[in-house]
């Protein structure tokens with residue numbers, strides 16, 4: 243019930259259309275009632291007069307009812323689709339905005355396929371609930387009430403019996419709603435697991451093939467599919483029993499009403515037209531409930547899919563806006579960066595990824611962070627962007643705690659050239675404009691030239707308008723990186739983070755990338771996350787991380803001449819310098 247109340251709240255903004263759908267459905271039910279009454283009258287007239295001509299007007303009325311109903315049902319269908327589409331669209335917008343607010347910190351804790359299943363499939367499953375089930379609830383409340391009062395007037399006993407059955411019928415679905423709660427949840431869990439597994443397999447297809455592991459993966463997928471099949475069948479068989487109970491109440495209701503009416507006819511307390519009216523009206527009384535029963539199946543898919551939707555809608559971001567005081571805007575000029583005794587663990591209780599890290603980058607300086615894999619280098623970047631907040635200590639930009647900036651202005655101060663350049667499906671120009679939304683073609687070209695990317699872009703079939711495939715698969719690693727440099731140039735932020743690529747590119751590409759990076763670094767405070775040592779030789783300062791702490795700092799030559807963590811790292815990577 244609680245869940246249904248929350249689902250009802252989702253219709254805000256589409257309630258007029260929802261009411262219109264219910265009104266159209268009610269009008270269609272009205273045509274059934276009038277048709278029933280006209281049929282009763284026609285049968286009575288023919289029994290009394292034996293002449294077909296006496297029922298011509300009733301037949302005309304029945305035909306009019308049928309035509310009118312066809313039009314009303316068609317309009318109701320259109321309206322139902324409109325309601326469902328409006329709710330789905332509003333909900334998807336809210337979910338997408340929520341995901342943007344939650345940011346990478348949330349997505350790291352969820353499987354991409356499961357999030358996709360929520361935003362696409364769970365929302366889609368609400369179609370039946372919003373478009374058909376909800377309007378039918380209104381119809382099933384109003385129409386039987388009207389008909390039962392008519393039956394009461396005709397024969398109070400028949401009226402009371404019909405009322406009893408009308409009240410019992412909806413209990414089937416309601417009871418099962420409660421009983422099935424767990425089955426529905428299991429069904430959606432199995433569904434999103436299968437979705438996540440499938441997406442993972444598609445994205446990792448090359449790796450699976452290279453390791454000859456597609457057969458094994460196929461078996462896992464088959465297992466997940468079998469789980470989904472079992473969960474679906476369990477849910478279906480139980481829900482069919484539920485609607486069976488409701489169906490029984492409906493048929494029993496009509497039979498009882500007619501049976502008791504026939505008895506009263508025999509006793510002389512009811513007339514033949516009265517019995518005929520009961521016959522037709524009691525059938526019409528249960529029709530909206532029978533339809534509700536059918537739509538409940540459709541609606542139930544939405545009800546069982548909705549917990550995942552609400553969980554996402556109510557998820558709280560791991561970082562809050564301007565957590566300290568009123569947010570401040572972006573700074574200009576070169577910036578200093580400071581980490582002051584920063585302690586951070588990904589999940590509380592885990593060994594901290596940063597265990598009291600302190601270091602500084604002066605305005606315009608280039609500082610390289612080095613350390614073994616897992617030392618905490620990438621974590622430093624995640625904290626600078628405030629994808630997470632440290633448990634203690636503080637991080638400053640231009641002397642201010644970064645929690646004082648609004649998230650937008652903080653992120654506008656930092657440009658990043660990441661390890662893996664993500665290119666969206668779209669043109670080269672569109673991908674570059676992520677750096678600056680309103681960049682002119684001339685600005686795009688200037689940035690691409692500085693990033694040594696213009697020549698290869700110009701050689702593409704449609705230059706800057708060439709579509710680069712999903713994940714940029716049509717470009718080489720080195721080319722993608724030069725596009726990332728051009729993006730960062732366009733962003734023109736005072737703080738630059740170079741998260742160095744781990745995979746090496748050929749010498750010609752490497753030289754072009756290094757030259758582009760030199761140009762990008764000039765006049766900016768730069769933090770280099772160095773996974774290889776070969777690129778840090780010229781840094782103003784090198785900070786060596788070990789288990790989330792800075793254990794050494796200095797220039798390459800000075801550090802190399804002393805025994806310590808840096809010298810050990812260099813020895814371990816000998817040959818790369």
Ligand SMILES: Nc1ncnc2c1ncn2[C@@H]1O[C@H](COP(=O)(O)OP(=O)(O)OP(=O)(O)O)[C@@H](O)[C@H]1O
Nearest residue numbers: 350588595613614615616617618619620621622773
């Ligand atoms: N999303 C995450 N959730 C939980 N633990 C994480 C997460 N990301 C990193 N860690 C852990 O935090 C520690 C620091 O990881 P981090 O990625 O910052 O290291 P790194 O120095 O960048 O390593 P590499 O050079 O291999 O990229 C490691 O112990 C790692 O296992």
